[in-house]
Amino acid sequence: MLSANLILSSIDHKMPCSNRMTTGATHKLVLLLVVVVVVAAAISVVAAAAHVDSFSYPAFDATTTQDLVAGTNTSVLTSASLLFDHDGAFAEFNHTEGFLLLSRTVDIWRSGPDGGVPAFEASFNTSFALSGGAAAPVAFVVLKDSYPPLYGRGGLRGFANYSASDAADGATPRNASGSLASVEVGPVRSYGPDNPAVGLNVTVTPNGTVAARAVWIEYDAAGHRLSVYVAGAGEARPAVALLDARLGLAGQRTTEKAMVGFFASTIQDILVGVRGWNLTVDRFDSSGGGGRKKGAAWWVILLAVLGSVAATA
DSSP states (O other): OOOHHHHHHHHHHHSOGGGOOOHHHHHHHHHHHHHHHHHHHHHHHHHHHTSEEEEEESSOSTTGGGGEEEEOSSOEESOGGGGGOTTOTTHHHHTSOEEEEESSOEEOEEEOTTSSSEEEEOOEEEEEEEOTTOOSOEEEEEEESSSOOTTOTTTTHHHHTOOOTTBTTOOOOEEEEOSSEEEEEEEEOOSOTTSOBEEEEEEEEEOTTOSOEEEEEEEETTTTEEEEEEEETTOOOOSSOSEEEEOOOOOTTSOSEEEEEEEESSHHHHHHHEEEEEEEEEOSSSOOOTTEEOOOOHHHHHHHHHHHHHHHO
16 A cells, blocks of 8 residues: 555656745645555455354244244245244144254355366354253254254254264364353254255253353354353353364365354244344355445545545545
8 A cells, every 4th residue: 555655756757846835735646645545455355254244043933934934844834934924823833853044155265167176165253142041952054955844753863963973074073061051063954864964953951050141153254163152141252162063064075155054943032042043154256145244335435535625635
């Protein structure tokens, strides 16, 4: 980036002495040029930061679950808000093991032009709190390929909590335990017992009687690292992860998008136990729907900054 002194020197050198601008006007022009350069850099950052999808659910209720999907071993509700139906027609879902998922998929990876090594991989960050009443394990899941088959033998648990050394990245289950919770990371088998184990499940089992726990799950696609942090509710994210493991989510045997959400032995454990769910995931293109975080238009930023400079000039 050009310094203010370099710009000023260039202006003084090129302008005839008789027509040279006053010192005050020159410095204002320099300030304007510097601001334009800085804003241009800021615009590129905003543009990059805008290529994410963000979702936020303070709690799960009849309103917030309208764009979520609930699924069990026998059926899938197109809107999880039906779980709160007053006539109780879907009450049995609350007491059945199952998933609570975003109704739209998110980007996970994208293949290169030759279909070989992935050209892009998405990083993501998610956080949520487990309430004091959440004694049962809750798993954050990334379902690649498809929703598990209905009426599968052994129910959904065999798919959601499946872990084996034939995972797409050759990984075996990772386990870690602290005073607040135990964490297990493994793949998810989406299609059935004859298909490769892909995707991700991060199962958090509360330990002790702490009122509530905060959980952060971060996936760094560039470093292929998954980090899980656990702290008491209201506390800052710890500096050291409870579990840190190498993980790769891209693979030629899987789809490039995935469904994301939670799995538990009863859906009610998710509805009651999970609070303050936030998810941010990279997006590879401008397509997509609700939940997207949008950056301000570059020309709005530029006009706002230039207007403030002109006002001081």
